[in-house]
Amino acid sequence: MEHPPCSTEPPMNNIDDIRPPSSQVMRSDSAQSQADSSQRRMDLNISEPQNLNEDPNIDVVHQSNRRAKTKHERQAAKGKERGNQGKFSGEEGEYLERYLEEFHDIDCDGPNLRSTYESFWFKVIGGFWDVFKWQDVPITQVEKDIKDVVKLKEAVVKRMNDVLAELRRPQGPPPRRAQPWQMYMSNERVATEFERTWDALGKDPHFKLDFRSSIAKRLLKDESDEYIATLEREGKEAYDKALLKYNQGIVGSPPEDPAKQADVHYGPTGPNFGDFDKTGFRRNVLGQFGRFLKSTRANVEANIGDTTIPIVEVDTNEANKDEGGVEVQPPRFSVQHTRRRNISSNGDSSPNPGMTVAEHTLTSPPPPNLPSNVLSPLQRQITEILLDADQYKEIRRVQTLNDFELARENTIMRNQEALRHLIPDHLRLFPTDDLHTIFSSINVPTPPPNVNVLILRNTEDPVSNDASILSNVRIPMLPSPTPPAPVNANSPTLPCLDNSDLSHLSTCFDANALAGAASLLHEDHEPITTASSAGEPVSAHTADDASPLESAVDSCDASSMPAANDVSGDVPAGCPDWIINHQRRFLEVEMGEDSRVWAELISAWVQLEQLQGYQSPLTGLNARSRPADVSLWVQNARKGSVVLRKSTPAVFQQQLWN
DNA sequence: TGCGCAGGCGAAATCTTATT
DNA sequence: AATAAGATTTCGCCTGCGCA
Numbered sequence: 001m002e003h004p005p006c007s008t009e010p011p012m013n014n015i016d017d018i019r020p021p022s023s024q025v026m027r028s029d030s031a032q033s034q035a036d037s038s039q040r041r042m043d044l045n046i047s048e049p050q051n052l053n054e055d056p057n058i059d060v061v062h063q064s065n066r067r068a069k070t071k072h073e074r075q076a077a078k079g080k081e082r083g084n085q086g087k088f089s090g091e092e093g094e095y096l097e098r099y100l101e102e103f104h105d106i107d108c109d110g111p112n113l114r115s116t117y118e119s120f121w122f123k124v125i126g127g128f129w130d131v132f133k134w135q136d137v138p139i140t141q142v143e144k145d146i147k148d149v150v151k152l153k154e155a156v157v158k159r160m161n162d163v164l165a166e167l168r169r170p171q172g173p174p175p176r177r178a179q180p181w182q183m184y185m186s187n188e189r190v191a192t193e194f195e196r197t198w199d200a201l202g203k204d205p206h207f208k209l210d211f212r213s214s215i216a217k218r219l220l221k222d223e224s225d226e227y228i229a230t231l232e233r234e235g236k237e238a239y240d241k242a243l244l245k246y247n248q249g250i251v252g253s254p255p256e257d258p259a260k261q262a263d264v265h266y267g268p269t270g271p272n273f274g275d276f277d278k279t280g281f282r283r284n285v286l287g288q289f290g291r292f293l294k295s296t297r298a299n300v301e302a303n304i305g306d307t308t309i310p311i312v313e314v315d316t317n318e319a320n321k322d323e324g325g326v327e328v329q330p331p332r333f334s335v336q337h338t339r340r341r342n343i344s345s346n347g348d349s350s351p352n353p354g355m356t357v358a359e360h361t362l363t364s365p366p367p368p369n370l371p372s373n374v375l376s377p378l379q380r381q382i383t384e385i386l387l388d389a390d391q392y393k394e395i396r397r398v399q400t401l402n403d404f405e406l407a408r409e410n411t412i413m414r415n416q417e418a419l420r421h422l423i424p425d426h427l428r429l430f431p432t433d434d435l436h437t438i439f440s441s442i443n444v445p446t447p448p449p450n451v452n453v454l455i456l457r458n459t460e461d462p463v464s465n466d467a468s469i470l471s472n473v474r475i476p477m478l479p480s481p482t483p484p485a486p487v488n489a490n491s492p493t494l495p496c497l498d499n500s501d502l503s504h505l506s507t508c509f510d511a512n513a514l515a516g517a518a519s520l521l522h523e524d525h526e527p528i529t530t531a532s533s534a535g536e537p538v539s540a541h542t543a544d545d546a547s548p549l550e551s552a553v554d555s556c557d558a559s560s561m562p563a564a565n566d567v568s569g570d571v572p573a574g575c576p577d578w579i580i581n582h583q584r585r586f587l588e589v590e591m592g593e594d595s596r597v598w599a600e601l602i603s604a605w606v607q608l609e610q611l612q613g614y615q616s617p618l619t620g621l622n623a624r625s626r627p628a629d630v631s632l633w634v635q636n637a638r639k640g641s642v643v644l645r646k647s648t649p650a651v652f653q654q655q656l657w658n
Numbered sequence: 659t660g661c662g663c664a665g666g667c668g669a670a671a672t673c674t675t676a677t678t
Numbered sequence: 679a680a681t682a683a684g685a686t687t688t689c690g691c692c693t694g695c696g697c698a
Binding site for chain 3 (some may be wrong): 659660661662663664665666667668669670671672673674675676677
């Protein structure tokens with residue numbers, strides 16, 4: 001295929017800006033066309049077809065992102081070619097290839113280039129999800145090794161995460177370090193020698209670079225070691241500088257001040273934030289992905305535990321209403337669906353095509369992990385509490401949650417309702433409104449795609465230096481592009497403990513380990529005031545940053561504190577042994593002046609367990625649901641030397657509390 | 659206790675880019 | 679086009695978990 005040269009860079013402030021850089025691209029027939037089309041080749045991330053057809057016995061569809069799971073599969077996979085196989089292959093690769101010719105036919109010097117590119121990418125990206133419904137994308141491999149819909153959904157979301165990760169990446173590839181001889185190629189001696197000898201060589205111009213590099217390598221040997229070392233150092237410095245900028249682009253965030261945004265660049269050489277077409281990005285990319293998630297969520301919600309997959313049409317106009325009202329173009333291609341079985345859990349074999357996602361969700365059964373006689377708190381909130389105008393918004397948010405998150409939100413709400421009856425307001429760990437704020441800021445083990453994290457960064461802005469925190473903050477789907485505050489900066493959190501607090505627990509746990517943990521916990525926080533030992537509340541926060549608990553404790557001293565409901569250690573009749581044992585152990589902990597609050601808390605916990613029927617999984621937290629720090633501890637053979645992550649305090653406590 | 663699964667890690671293979 | 683660095687991907691191995 002002939003690739004017309006395109007010397008004009010495409011405009012960087014439209015949808016074209018967020019195209020993923022490729023690790024796999026089409027190869028061109030000639031070096032010249034390869035160089036000329038390098039910019040364009042980044043756009044269509046297509047694997048080389050001939051690679052896929054070398055072995056007709058290998059099912060190439062979707063194999064690149066999948067690892068053989070069973071021993072049999074692994075052995076069958078032995079001998080398969082290693083290496084980078086590309087992201088888009090099979091039907092998806094064919095889909096992109098259909099646009100290749102049209103892509104190359106775009107006249108880079110023609111009028112309305114921006115709108116041409118915009119419409120082109122709208123067509124490609126939008127059309128992808130018109131052609132490949134979520135049921136289709138991973139279907140070839142899914143049928144072989146995925147046993148239920150939940151896992152299927154995870155596979156789809158993982159796949160989309162890969163795509164979105166590409167979208168979040170800065171424009172252009174990461175920098176490379178130039179070798180000394182490469183740096184030396186710009187030296188005047190090399191240029192002189194090249195001019196002197198090239199014409200007499202009579203070689204093809206394609207060999208110019210080769211010839212020049214060989215001259216550089218030859219002449220460099222005659223230079224002093226000091227000069228070579230200088231070239232090496234300069235190359236490394238340039239590389240380190242470019243790498244820093246690149247990494248900042250990945251994890252950074254834009255400043256909130258619009259005036260400063262103009263100085264923030266998208267990747268090392270990309271456009272600045274002010275020129276970035278945020279509306280177009282939301283409309284064309286996030287809108288389409290939102291549709292994908294909506295349909296995915298609705299289908300999975302309705303079919304948990306059912307291995308069959310129904311087709312539920314999504315009201316596309318409704319789905320795009322908030323993204324600019326752009327109507328979605330009808331599918332251009334007819335796709336051979338490999339799997340279309342319309343069976344829902346109630347036996348209805350034909351889901352109503354006209355049913356909106358909202359209706360679908362509201363008629364869905366509660367999540368399976370809830371007792372059958374308990375209405376899902378989330379559903380109750382949507383149907384009974386929220387105004388009509390907010391229902392759709394909330395439903396859309398809920399649909400972006402994975403199953404773990406959904407169950408967790410339900411647990412939080414259920415516990416809220418229970419605690420509301422058990423603990424006075426001023427003793428509640430978190431105010432009701434803050435709970436959801438905390439939850440939405442916590443990085444959970446399997447978060448949904450973080451589609452709205454912008455990868456811009458202002459290196460001058462000290463606020464954006466909390467990159468490691470921001471990169472772990474989950475942002476809800478499709479809100480404003482402003483990232484939330486870091487978890488441990490403005491979010492409500494429990495005050496930090498110091499060594500004296502931890503020593504209270506020394507009767508039950510190893511004091512040295514706790515002291516070590518305390519030093520780790522304090523790494524990310526302001527110094528702990530020693531006033532705690534003088535009777536003042538323990539706090540690592542300023543007055544402007546008081547946590548709810550701190551405020552609660554501050555506002556009630558011992559004399560004004562109401563009597564605890566039950567601090568004697570009595571337990572309700574009929575409670576299981578594990579409640580009795582745990583309560584006894586908890587009450588044995590010496591909490592000093594906090595013993596009254598501690599006893600109230602334990603009492604409330606026992607009542608909470610009673611309300612929930614003393615449900616206690618015999619196997620403990622499963623590997624997926626447990627806090628990441630517990631996994632770390634378990635995987636390290638429960639050694640005491642496990643180093644917790646720096647983000648541990650607020651996150652870990654919240655996870656445990658759940 | 660044995661098996662399959664899940665995830666981490668290192669090695670190896672492959673791919674892309676930088677240099678004029 | 680020569681070359682090597684760095685990124686990406688798969689494979690093989692290991693360990694721990696969950697289950698029967």
